[in-house]
Amino acid sequence: MHLNKIVIFGVGLIGGSVALALKKTGVAPKIVGVGRNIENLQTAINLGVIDEAEADIAKAVGDANLVLIATPVAQTQKILEAIIPHLSQSTVVTDAGSTKSDIAQYVMNASKRAKNPEHFLSQFVGGHPIAGAEKSGVTAAKEDLFIGKNVVLTPNEKTSLEAIKLVRELWQTTGANVSEMTAQTHDQIFAAVSHLPHLLAFALVNNLANRPNAKQLFNFAASGFRDFTRIAGSSPEMWRDISLANKTALLNELEAYQAEISALHNLLKNEDSQGLQAMFEHASQARQAWQKEQEK
Secondary structure (H helix, E strand, O other): OOOOEEEEEOOOHHHHHHHHHHHHOOOOOEEEEEOOOHHHHHHHHHOOOOOEEOOOHHHHHOOOOEEEEOOOHHHHHHHHHHHHHHOOOOOEEEEOOOOOHHHHHHHHHHHOOOOOHHHHHHOEEEEEEOOOOOOOOHHHOOOOOOOOOEEEEEEOOOOOHHHHHHHHHHHHHOOOEEEEOOHHHHHHHHHHHHHHHHHHHHHHHHHHHOOOOHHHHHHHOOHHHHHHHHHHHOOHHHHHHHHHHOHHHHHHHHHHHHHHHHHHHHHHHOOOHHHHHHHHHHHHHHHHHHHHHHHO
């Protein structure tokens, strides 16, 4: 991987962790941060996460080898439209959004502003690092965040092999395992295993917080509640955008989960001990099998 300059839009947990991981290699390119929050960018400079901040988009991206968009997904299209007039022919653009079909559409929409739409499409590589934490912002960034974690790339039909290779090597440099799939397949999978769990955690905490005895409930909450609801401490803005962006797949998953809850409700109402045990055993065995796979 040969990079002289990388520009990161959104120097938070993900963008900041990419920067730190690259710096850890000792061969990091010049890293420039762009964002809405000047104080956050100054903090990133003070922490040594980025080398400099730049408000002028043309100056920031004009000579960049790679642009990484690590902002909430709803900001992506405006960023793409802003940078397209200033990109060099060799600049590769990628993102770190948790939904991909919407990003693919943003890219298609924005490409119409490019002098050569097909060339821009060939230089864009959709990406999603499957790593995060309940805390956000640059102060939560970690140089080892991506080690052993999965990163999914979702190139479009016109994406060049050279662009895919560069972005793959970027993530491999951070210690991640990289795979590829279509944007649609990605969104279906992550609606089930990532987006739905976050919505359930938010819903449970919201349900308890709205009760008259909320303080008493939280005072007695212990490890089970903590583990189940940890992700409810995640960025509300980010998860609002993810939920709306992946609405169709997520509604399907909510309906499937509601059916499971309804079945559980009936088992409990009918005091069906065998049915309850069978459901719990099936879930327990599946969870243990998954855990063993994770530990390999």
